[in-house]
Each structure stands twice: as structure tokens, then as C-alpha cells.
Amino acid sequence: MSLIVKDLHAGIEGTEIVRGLSLEVPKGEVHAIMGPNGSGKSTLSKVIAGHEDYVVTSGSVTLDGVNLLELAVDERARAGVFLAFQYPADVPGVSNANFIRAALQARMPKGEELDAVAYYKELYARMDQLGMDRKFTARSVNEGFSGGEKKRNEILQMMMLDPKYCVLDETDSGLDIDALKVVAEGVNSMRSPERGFLIITHYQRLLDYIQPDHVHVLAGGKIVRSGGKELALELEERGYDFLKEEHLTTA
Amino acid sequence: MSEAVQTLDADTKSAINIDREKGDFRYPEKHKFDAGTGLSAATIDYICDVKGDKDWVREFRHRALKVFEGKPMPTHWATKDLENIDFDKIRYYLSDGAKPKRTWDEVPDDVKETFERLGIPQQERAFLAGVEAQFDSEAAYSNVKEELSKEGVIFVNSNEGLNEYEDIFRPYFGKVIPTGDNKFSALNSAVFSGGSFIYVPKGVKVKHPLQAYFRINSENFGQFERTLIICDEGAELTYMEGCTAPKFETATLHSAVVELVALKGAKIQYITVQNWSSNVFNLVTKRGLAMEDAEVRWIDCNIGSRLTMKYPGVVMKGKGARGEVISIALANSGQHQDTGAKMIHAADNTTSNVVSKSISVGEGRSTYRGQVLIPKHLKGCRNNTECDALLINSSSRTDTYPAITVKGNQHATQHEASVSQVSEEMLFYMQQRGLSEAAAMSLAVNGFVNDLVREFPMEYSVELKRLIELEMEGSVG
Numbered sequence: 001m002s003l004i005v006k007d008l009h010a011g012i013e014g015t016e017i018v019r020g021l022s023l024e025v026p027k028g029e030v031h032a033i034m035g036p037n038g039s040g041k042s043t044l045s046k047v048i049a050g051h052e053d054y055v056v057t058s059g060s061v062t063l064d065g066v067n068l069l070e071l072a073v074d075e076r077a078r079a080g081v082f083l084a085f086q087y088p089a090d091v092p093g094v095s096n097a098n099f100i101r102a103a104l105q106a107r108m109p110k111g112e113e114l115d116a117v118a119y120y121k122e123l124y125a126r127m128d129q130l131g132m133d134r135k136f137t138a139r140s141v142n143e144g145f146s147g148g149e150k151k152r153n154e155i156l157q158m159m160m161l162d163p164k165y166c167v168l169d170e171t172d173s174g175l176d177i178d179a180l181k182v183v184a185e186g187v188n189s190m191r192s193p194e195r196g197f198l199i200i201t202h203y204q205r206l207l208d209y210i211q212p213d214h215v216h217v218l219a220g221g222k223i224v225r226s227g228g229k230e231l232a233l234e235l236e237e238r239g240y241d242f243l244k245e246e247h248l249t250t251a
Numbered sequence: 252m253s254e255a256v257q258t259l260d261a262d263t264k265s266a267i268n269i270d271r272e273k274g275d276f277r278y279p280e281k282h283k284f285d286a287g288t289g290l291s292a293a294t295i296d297y298i299c300d301v302k303g304d305k306d307w308v309r310e311f312r313h314r315a316l317k318v319f320e321g322k323p324m325p326t327h328w329a330t331k332d333l334e335n336i337d338f339d340k341i342r343y344y345l346s347d348g349a350k351p352k353r354t355w356d357e358v359p360d361d362v363k364e365t366f367e368r369l370g371i372p373q374q375e376r377a378f379l380a381g382v383e384a385q386f387d388s389e390a391a392y393s394n395v396k397e398e399l400s401k402e403g404v405i406f407v408n409s410n411e412g413l414n415e416y417e418d419i420f421r422p423y424f425g426k427v428i429p430t431g432d433n434k435f436s437a438l439n440s441a442v443f444s445g446g447s448f449i450y451v452p453k454g455v456k457v458k459h460p461l462q463a464y465f466r467i468n469s470e471n472f473g474q475f476e477r478t479l480i481i482c483d484e485g486a487e488l489t490y491m492e493g494c495t496a497p498k499f500e501t502a503t504l505h506s507a508v509v510e511l512v513a514l515k516g517a518k519i520q521y522i523t524v525q526n527w528s529s530n531v532f533n534l535v536t537k538r539g540l541a542m543e544d545a546e547v548r549w550i551d552c553n554i555g556s557r558l559t560m561k562y563p564g565v566v567m568k569g570k571g572a573r574g575e576v577i578s579i580a581l582a583n584s585g586q587h588q589d590t591g592a593k594m595i596h597a598a599d600n601t602t603s604n605v606v607s608k609s610i611s612v613g614e615g616r617s618t619y620r621g622q623v624l625i626p627k628h629l630k631g632c633r634n635n636t637e638c639d640a641l642l643i644n645s646s647s648r649t650d651t652y653p654a655i656t657v658k659g660n661q662h663a664t665q666h667e668a669s670v671s672q673v674s675e676e677m678l679f680y681m682q683q684r685g686l687s688e689a690a691a692m693s694l695a696v697n698g699f700v701n702d703l704v705r706e707f708p709m710e711y712s713v714e715l716k717r718l719i720e721l722e723m724e725g726s727v728g
Contacts, residue, residue: 073682089680093698103684
């Protein structure tokens with residue numbers, strides 16, 4: 001049971017950004033993808049989620065054997081893919097509580113109603129865990145939220161929707177150290193043998209708090225190095241430049 | 252709070268889910284009185300005879316018919332679609348001749364079933380102080396809770412109002428909206444039937460809303476209800492109207508006149524949720540008169556119909572009077588919602604507020620038309636106008652015509668308008684959470700109007716959200 005990306009080629013508006021990327025995230029593992037700006041990190045997350053602007057020219061993405069590329073965005077989500085956005089969109093006029101509720105309702109069999117009391121109980125417990133004030137239930141989704149509030153809100157949704165695979169796209173960007181810890185604790189609490197994580201990040205910092213099982217380095221649209229968590233530390237020390245040089249010299 | 256809301260959602264859902272499908276049924280016509288097809292002086296006399304109108308009412312109608320005949324269609328500014336109304340093919344009066352019943356048990360079975368299917372008796376039990384249910388030309392049921400009658404509240408149909416309470420209603424009848432105001436107010440003045448005449452005595456604050464429900468059951472029929480609400484000094488009232496008709500093959504006309512009078516310090520809130528089927532011409536004139544420190548609020552939701560033209564107005568005639576129009580319009584393919592507001596400031600320190608939101612879906616067209624008038628000799632008047640339009644598809648259309656005339660320099664006005672679309676990034680975000688494209692769109696639209704929906708009573712806001720969801724189905728993909 002894995003999220004498997006095989007020899008993926010994808011891009012936007014005729015420009016290929018991901019060029020032959022392969023990756024397997026089995027359930028129960030946390031994989032980190034690191035890489036410099038423009039290496040294709042965000043493209044990978046958008047392709048997995050199914051953003052229509054990104055075109056897959058070849059390769060495959062499967063989730064527990066299901067071909068994700070044949071599914072619509074919402075079908076992929078309901079199949080168990082969750083993307084924590086780098087820049088979550090505002091949804092004006094729709095309260096956080098109603099939004100998450102609607103997302104859960106969308107997962108119920110037709111004709112069945114979500115148990116409202118149980119839902120709020122769960123929602124409040126998760127918000128407490130993330131240190132979110134109760135007033136966030138009534139506020140419009142992401143509207144007027146600070147960067148940190150938005151990221152916490154992404155983790156809240158992730159907890160509530162209980163996905164099989166979580167893709168976190170630069171969740172650490174724009175977070176101060178306290179918020180970073182809260183977010184990391186949230187993610188750590190969700191680690192389980194039944195769930196896989198793909199954590200996309202530019203900096204090693206987040207990985208101080210979320211210990212990855214594997215670290216991959218993305219450059220030029222494909223994975224150029226894989227290793228254990230010590231690879232992240234090496235990158236932190238030496239920067240991405242050495243990779244480019246190394247990559248260039250071996251190429 | 253949210254938990255309570257959610258529970259009520261579930262409870263009220265089954266009781267009041269008046270959706271398009273639910274309204275799309277009818278019973279065989281059986282009319283004792285039928286004025287036939289077309290309009291002439293003889294039609295007027297027929298209506299007067301059936302209703303037992305007093306002579307002055309008969310004269311009022313005949314004069315109005317002449318005014319109607321003399322006025323051209325307002326197609327110099329309004330849509331040419333008006334020219335498709337064939338006044339000779341419309342039936343102007345249909346009734347079974349029975350007086351409105353005070354209990355549902357007395358109402359004929361088919362009519363009773365109609366309103367039961369629309370959820371009216373249930374609503375009455377749940378949260379209303381009184382109900383009038385009109386079936387074609389006349390009310391089939393009319394009842395007001397006893398404690399209100401004891402306080403002197405009068406809640407009757409137009410016929411009863413003019414015949415039995417002439418001294419109360421005649422002084423204001425046709426005064427807020429004169430016969431010649433426009434072609435359709437003249438038409439209504441000629442053939443009006445049904446509607447609500449309400450009087451709330453001095454200082455009486457009616458806690459629960461009164462409701463009228465207007466149902467068209469017959470094809471080629473014109474419904475012309477006439478409503479006059481008078482709140483005496485310091486009195487308060489919330490009135491709600493709902494409207495539906497089944498889907499007919501041919502066009503149907505609904506042309507009401509609604510006059511509100513709020514005397515010194517009185518407050519009237521008039522709430523409309525219309526859900527007409529897509530071949531109804533809905534051409535309605537609504538205006539309120541607000542005297543000193545009085546307040547008139549129109550809360551208006553227009554869903555359905557082929558063409559709606561409706562610009563609720565407030566004439567602020569007394570110092571410190573307030574007028575407000577809050578409106579939501581949703582135009583789907585084949586529909587044109589031409590709505591707006593008129594705010595006439597006629598005294599010092601008067602305040603008006605207009606907030607309008609429209610949604611155009613498919614090839615639907617929504618138009619905002621506003622008029623605000625503040626003359627030079629006044630001081631301290633304020634107006635705020637906001638109109639926001641949301642376009643769902645690339646073929647959707649919206650137009651805004653705000654006319655704000657402010658003379659003199661002792662006033663404050665502000666005007667904001669926006670046109671927006673549901674962004675792709677927002678849709679992607681919502682879909683990534685598992686919502687289908689239609690569900691995401693529907694939620695986005697509900698979010699767009701959410702601040703206005705909150706102005707409706709809970710029972711209506713739930714229904715409104717459902718109606719919007721239904722309208723959004725099939726709008727994407």
C-alpha cells in the first residue's frame with residue numbers, strides 16, 4: 001500500500017517542469033522532498049492533487065493501486081489524498097466549521113447525514129490540540145488569517161478529513177518557531193502505520209520537528225539523491241549549490 | 252451557537268424544503284367564478300360584482316383601466332421581453348367564490364393539499380403569528396392568532412379590508428403607489444384581488460411574523476394581489492411572503508402592488524422569498540412610506556421567474572426616517588432579474604441603505620437598477636449603496652445602473668459596486684477537500700450571499716440556501 005509516482009513528466013503551459021520523477025511513499029512512512037526554488041516541488045504536489053493547469057505528458061501516479069491521474073480533483077481527495085497548500089485560498093462567507101463539515105459530508109454515503117454533535121466535539125478537540133481559538137469555527141475560511149493561522153488551519157482540515165496520504169507543500173514557510181512546533185506536533189500525532197506523508201520543504205528546519213524516514217533531493221525536475229534524515233542536515237550545512245555542482249559534474 | 256444552528260437545520264429541513272420540484276404540481280381547475288380571457292370594462296364589472304365592491308372601488312378600478320390602456324410599455328429602458336406579454340390571452344380573475352377559511356380543515360382538499368405540500372400549515376404552527384394563503388385570485392385560508400386580534404391587529408384580504416375597514420385603509424390605499432405610477436401598478440389597480448391588508452395599532456409590537464403565501468394554480472392566469480400594511484405610531488411588524496407556481500407551457504403574469512405605511516416611530520420589515528417557475532413574468536411595485544423616526548426594511552430574495560422587475564422603495568417623509576433594501580437575486584439561464592431599490596429622501600436626517608447581491612448562472616442575466624434622491628433643501632441625509640454581482644459562467648451577464656442624485660452639500664453618500672467570479676484557485680482548493688465541482692460552486696455562492704442570508708429569519712435562510720444549491724446544480728461541467 002503506497003503512493004507511487006513513476007517516471008513522471010509534467011508541466012504547465014508547454015514547459016516541462018517535472019522530468020522523470022519516481023518516488024514511492026509506503027503507508028506508515030514520512031518522506032521529505034527538499035530542493036531549491038524551481039526544482040519542481042510545487043508542481044509535484046499540484047499534479048498529485050490534480051490541478052487542471054498542470055499537464056502530465058507521461059508517467060503514472062497511483063494510490064494503493066488506483067490510477068490517480070484518471071480521477072477528478074475531488075475524487076482523488078475522497079480516495080485519500082490531502083494537500084496542505086502553500087498558499088491556501090480564501091473562501092469568503094463560508095465558515096471554517098461549515099467548510100470542513102461540507103468536506104466530511106461529501107465523504108458520506110448518499111442520504112446519510114453527518115452527526116453534528118460528534119462533529120463539533122471532534123472539531124473542538126483538534127482545534128484545542130492546535131491551539132486554535134474557538135472563534136475560528138465561525139470565521140470565513142482563511143479570510144484575513146495570518147500566514148501562521150492559515151497553516152494551522154490546513155493541519156486542522158488534514159486532521160479532520162483523516163486522509164491516507166498527506167502531501168504538505170512548504171507548510172513551514174512563513175511560520176514562526178512556535179507555530180512550526182504546533183504544526184509539527186499535529187503532523188506527528190497523525191503518524192500511523194495506516195498513513196503516508198510526503199513533506200515538501202525548502203528548509204531543513206521543519207525536519208527538526210518531524211523526523212522523516214527518507215529524504216529526497218529534487219533538482220531539475222527529478223530526484224537526484226535519496227537518503228536518511230542525515231541528508232537533510234547535510235543539505236542544511238552545505239546548501240543546495242554543492243548538489244548542483246555534483247549533479248552537473250556527474251551529468 | 253453553531254451546534255444549535257446545525258440541529259435546527261436538520262429539524263427544519265423536511266418541514267420547509269420548498270424547492271422547485273416541490274412546487275411543480277397542480278390540481279385540476281374548478282372555478283365558480285371566471286372573468287374569462289382578456290381585459291375590458293366588462294371584466295372590471297365582473298370582478299366588482301363577484302367581490303361586492305363598493306362604488307368608489309369600482310370607480311377606482313375603471314379609472315385605473317383607462318390609465319393602464321393609456322400607458323406604453325416601459326421598453327425605452329426595460330427589456331423588450333415585456334412585449335411578449337399578451338394581455339388579451341390572460342385570465343384576470345379566477346375563484347371558487349368561497350370566503351377564506353379560518354381553519355385548514357375547512358379548506359377544500361385540493362387547495363389544502365397544495366399548501367401542505369408547500370409546508371405552509373407546518374410553518375404556521377412552528378413560528379408564525381398569522382397566515383394568509385392565496386390560491387389564484389382569492390385567499391383560501393386566513394388566520395391570525397387570537398392574542399393578536401385581541402390587541403386590535405387586523406389581518407385580512409384586500410376585499411375585506413376595503414369593505415369592512417374602509418375608514419382605516421382607504422386614506423392610504425393607492426396613496427403610496429398611485430395608480431399611474433407605472434403601467435403595471437395601473438393594471439393591478441384595475442383588477443387587484445387578494446393580498447393582505449394589515450393594520451397594527453399604536454405601540455403594538457408583533458413578535459412573530461405574519462405570512463402570506465401566493466400560489467398560482469391555473470394556466471394563462473394573472474395574479475394581482477394588493478397589499479397594504481399600516482403600522483401605527485410605535486408599532487412593529489415583520490411580514491413575509493412566499494410565492495410559487497407550477498411549470499406551465501405558457502407565460503403567467505404576477506403583478507402585485509405592495510404599499511407600506513410606517514407612522515411615527517413604527518418599524519416594518521417586509522421579507523420576500525419568491526421561487527417562481529421560469530415562465531412567470533413577475534412585475535411588482537413595492538414602496539413604503541416612513542414617517543418621523545420610522546423604519547421600513549425590504550428584504551428581498553428573487554429566485555426563478557422569466558423576468559422579474561422589482562425595485563422596492565422607501566419614501567422617507569419624516570425626520571430621522573430610515574429606509575433599507577437588502578436583496579439577493581439569482582438569474583439562471585432563460586431568466587432576467589431586473590431588480591434594485593428606490594430611496595427617496597424627503598426630510599432632514601433621513602438614512603437609507605441598499606445592499607444588493609446578484610448571481611448570474613449559465614445564460615442568466617441580472618440587472619441592478621437603483622435610484623437615490625436627496626434634494627437640495629434638506630440636510631443631514633445619508634445613503635449607502637453596495638451592489639455586488641457574481642458571474643458563474645462565461646455566458647452569464649450582469650449590468651448595474653445606479654442613479655444617485657444628491658443636491659446640496661450637507662449629506663453623506665457612498666457607493667460601492669463589484670463584479671466577481673468564483674476563482675479557479677478557490678474551486679481547486681475546495682475540490683481538493685473532496686467537494687464536487689457543483690458542491691464547491693454552490694458553497695462559494697452561498698458564501699457570497701451569506702451576510703445577506705443572515706438577515707432572513709432562520710427558517711427562511713435554511714430554505715434559501717437549499718434553493719441556491721438547487722439552482723447551482725448543473726451549472727458547472
